[in-house]
Amino acid sequence: MRSRHRSAVGLAVAWVFCAGSSAADVKIAFIDPLSGGAASTGILAQKTHQFYIDAINAAGGLNGEKIELLSFDNKVNPQESLIQLKKALDEGARYVVQGNGSSIAHAITEAVLKHNERNPGKEVVFLNYAAVDPALTNEKCNFWHFRFDADADMKMAAMTDVIAKDKRIQKVYLINQDYSFGKAVAAAAGKMLAEKRPDIKIVGDELHPLQKVQDFSPYVAKIKASGADTVITGNWSNDMVLLIKAGKDAGLKVKWETFYGGSPGTVTAVGEAGVDTLKQISEWHKNAAPELDSTVAAFGKRFPGKENEYTYWRAKTMWEMFAAAAKKAQSNDPVKVAKALEGMKMQTSLGEVEMRADNHQMLQPLYVSTLAKSPKYDVEATGLGWKSDAKVEGKMTALPTTCKMERPR
Amino acid sequence: MGPRVRGDDSVTTWPMLELATVSLLNGVVYGLLLFMLTSGLTLIFSMMGVLNFAHASLFMLGAYLSYQFGRWVGFWPALVIAPLACSLIGAAIERYGLRHVHRSGHVAEILFTFGLAYVIEELVTMIWGRNAVANSVPAVIDFPLFSVFGSSFPAYKGLMMAISVAMFVFLYLALKRTRIGLIIQAALTHPQMVSALGHDVPGVFVLVFAIGSALAGLAGVIGGFMLLTQPTLAHAVGPIVFVIVVVGGLGSLAGALFASLLIGIMQTFAVAVDYSLLDLFRALGIGVTRTSPMYEFYSIKLATAAPIVPYLLLVLMLIVRPRGLLGTRDV
Numbered sequence: 183m184r185s186r187h188r189s190a191v192g193l194a195v196a197w198v199f200c201a202g203s204s205a206a207d208v209k210i211a212f213i214d215p216l217s218g219g220a221a222s223t224g225i226l227a228q229k230t231h232q233f234y235i236d237a238i239n240a241a242g243g244l245n246g247e248k249i250e251l252l253s254f255d256n257k258v259n260p261q262e263s264l265i266q267l268k269k270a271l272d273e274g275a276r277y278v279v280q281g282n283g284s285s286i287a288h289a290i291t292e293a294v295l296k297h298n299e300r301n302p303g304k305e306v307v308f309l310n311y312a313a314v315d316p317a318l319t320n321e322k323c324n325f326w327h328f329r330f331d332a333d334a335d336m337k338m339a340a341m342t343d344v345i346a347k348d349k350r351i352q353k354v355y356l357i358n359q360d361y362s363f364g365k366a367v368a369a370a371a372g373k374m375l376a377e378k379r380p381d382i383k384i385v386g387d388e389l390h391p392l393q394k395v396q397d398f399s400p401y402v403a404k405i406k407a408s409g410a411d412t413v414i415t416g417n418w419s420n421d422m423v424l425l426i427k428a429g430k431d432a433g434l435k436v437k438w439e440t441f442y443g444g445s446p447g448t449v450t451a452v453g454e455a456g457v458d459t460l461k462q463i464s465e466w467h468k469n470a471a472p473e474l475d476s477t478v479a480a481f482g483k484r485f486p487g488k489e490n491e492y493t494y495w496r497a498k499t500m501w502e503m504f505a506a507a508a509k510k511a512q513s514n515d516p517v518k519v520a521k522a523l524e525g526m527k528m529q530t531s532l533g534e535v536e537m538r539a540d541n542h543q544m545l546q547p548l549y550v551s552t553l554a555k556s557p558k559y560d561v562e563a564t565g566l567g568w569k570s571d572a573k574v575e576g577k578m579t580a581l582p583t584t585c586k587m588e589r590p591r
Numbered sequence: 592m593g594p595r596v597r598g599d600d601s602v603t604t605w606p607m608l609e610l611a612t613v614s615l616l617n618g619v620v621y622g623l624l625l626f627m628l629t630s631g632l633t634l635i636f637s638m639m640g641v642l643n644f645a646h647a648s649l650f651m652l653g654a655y656l657s658y659q660f661g662r663w664v665g666f667w668p669a670l671v672i673a674p675l676a677c678s679l680i681g682a683a684i685e686r687y688g689l690r691h692v693h694r695s696g697h698v699a700e701i702l703f704t705f706g707l708a709y710v711i712e713e714l715v716t717m718i719w720g721r722n723a724v725a726n727s728v729p730a731v732i733d734f735p736l737f738s739v740f741g742s743s744f745p746a747y748k749g750l751m752m753a754i755s756v757a758m759f760v761f762l763y764l765a766l767k768r769t770r771i772g773l774i775i776q777a778a779l780t781h782p783q784m785v786s787a788l789g790h791d792v793p794g795v796f797v798l799v800f801a802i803g804s805a806l807a808g809l810a811g812v813i814g815g816f817m818l819l820t821q822p823t824l825a826h827a828v829g830p831i832v833f834v835i836v837v838v839g840g841l842g843s844l845a846g847a848l849f850a851s852l853l854i855g856i857m858q859t860f861a862v863a864v865d866y867s868l869l870d871l872f873r874a875l876g877i878g879v880t881r882t883s884p885m886y887e888f889y890s891i892k893l894a895t896a897a898p899i900v901p902y903l904l905l906v907l908m909l910i911v912r913p914r915g916l917l918g919t920r921d922v
Contacts (some may be wrong), residue, residue, distance in 0.1 A: 188841045218823065218826075221721050222721045222722045222723075224789060227719060260905075275624075281921075360895055386736075388894065388895075389892075389895050390862075390894075390895065390896050390897075391895070391899075394898050395898060396818055396827060396828065396831075397617075397621050397624075397817065397818075399617040399620070399621070399859070400617050400618075400858070400862035400863060402742075402858075403610060403613040403614055403617055403742065403863070404610065404862065404863055404894075406609075406613070406741070406742050407609050407610040408606075409615070423723070423819060424818070424819060431743075431745045431748070432743060432744075433735060433738070433741075433742060433743035434742070446722055446723075447722060447723045447725075447819070448724045450727070453727065487720070488725075489667075489722035489723070490718050490720065512718055513726060521736040545824075562725075572774050579820075
């Protein structure tokens, strides 16, 4: 009985190895939260990446090879991410995709750099679609990391440009999550407002624990007591939804200048109270272009339901640029693809995008938008949707960088 | 510039008084929410000696069921149906699960309820999905009840406070003043004797577990409006519930109420305090500079550390007074 058991295990192992070695696919590892509190964002991103990868495969693949997306659950934990990265490399992945959490992106980019130094010929490229700590393309930049989302400073620059023009804004309250990204948002807001509108008073600079607060009423009471007319926040997921919900409950009358006012559940939570007061900065929203993009509509058909509300436009840009880079390189080798990605320009339906060669930061158009009633396309079936206040062209979002990277010969 | 709201003037005149009043109110609201959460757990623990790790999951189930029934039959019926459904589920858990595990002792019970929490979380995910459902406050209780210094106080929070206080009164009277309460208390310490007197002891346990679960469900109905109704809800509120039970004293109802309010108010006020250890040192004339060891730690504002306050209290309580504030036996 026992030996039969063992041989069955042996057979299974052998089968797994055969399956691993026989395929000549391009393996791409997706490392993000797929369980726990942040799973909803991770799973939505997973579906989006799969959707665009399927499109590449349907069009003949990457230089004739099929892309296979391998998913790894990192539970939004840097240590766990490194374990999963190791697993991914063992399974033959040469590209890594990650986005949720800058602390994790820092861990991955460092690990990738070390791996590539020690394993010439087996280099790995890191495609970052959402971790926006500016350090990743400045002092901590490296050749292997490419970011497809605008960093916190770029978003803040666009946001403060719009704020600077609104003379009604006099007192600003900053509330952010207590980790690298939240601190970066607060620092950027303080610095840029001082330059663009020195008359604006920062009446509060709050950091709260990441995804731990259940009741934001005490924070709202503090915002109210400060007399702020505008709140700037980089909060995402539950921290965004609960904050704005508490504000609504207390009847707090402020403008919400947010990075992630469009994150799932936020518009549902705030409802009509958010009309004209909730603003977000993003690379896309449903009403950014007069007509809905055909891939966005197709995504909605393939993944119906509220929890699949299309969010990651930058994933579309990322995969299109990735496929174009592989085509230009005439190879799927990560080093060659990375070199082709550097400085690559592309035209999208929203404008020109460019992967900066000096720090591997993508430049893409950004939109400042406000929640409005009965737009052409609404979100989460609320009858409310985003309306553009301002569009910043990709080129205009570029900021100076301190990045000095070593390139492979 | 829009028309100035009358309450706005007070902002500049009495900012501290305003913040203190609103914080106290928020603290009491949060405290009473915590009590709603713990009352059922305290009941089950004090009467049956079972530390129910799935309690927060039943709370979550209450939130989901009220959302679902609310969509079908409206809010008021859902307010009754959801807790009833939870009590039936609770009764079934006791009758077909816990009763058998009970024979193997407390560790087995804890492991059983621990596993149950995961099962409920997975079931909820399967039925309602991973994202938060749109469990918005129904129109009948979605209006400002009154306003303090220009901050409005929503009616559903008022309802929550009323239900929480009613829970305390109901439990207190039921246990101390009724015959069934007497039998329940006796059944815990002298099951054989109570059984010999002709009472159905296993039936009493089912009843207690059902009532405890119903209380969790009722708390979930209201709590679901204040928090996010999503599969991680149980996980988010689970730890704090145990802090309250330990701080208040295992099995003490009054202790649970006291600890809930204490923690609610402490946490709320901590958020309002923008001072750090650094400020304290400076006030005392102790020179601390950027190069001093642990400078980073000293400069953390109390407001930033607010959410760890309850856990700090838990640790202190276990060291200084393991039986809790009003408890009668050690942890």
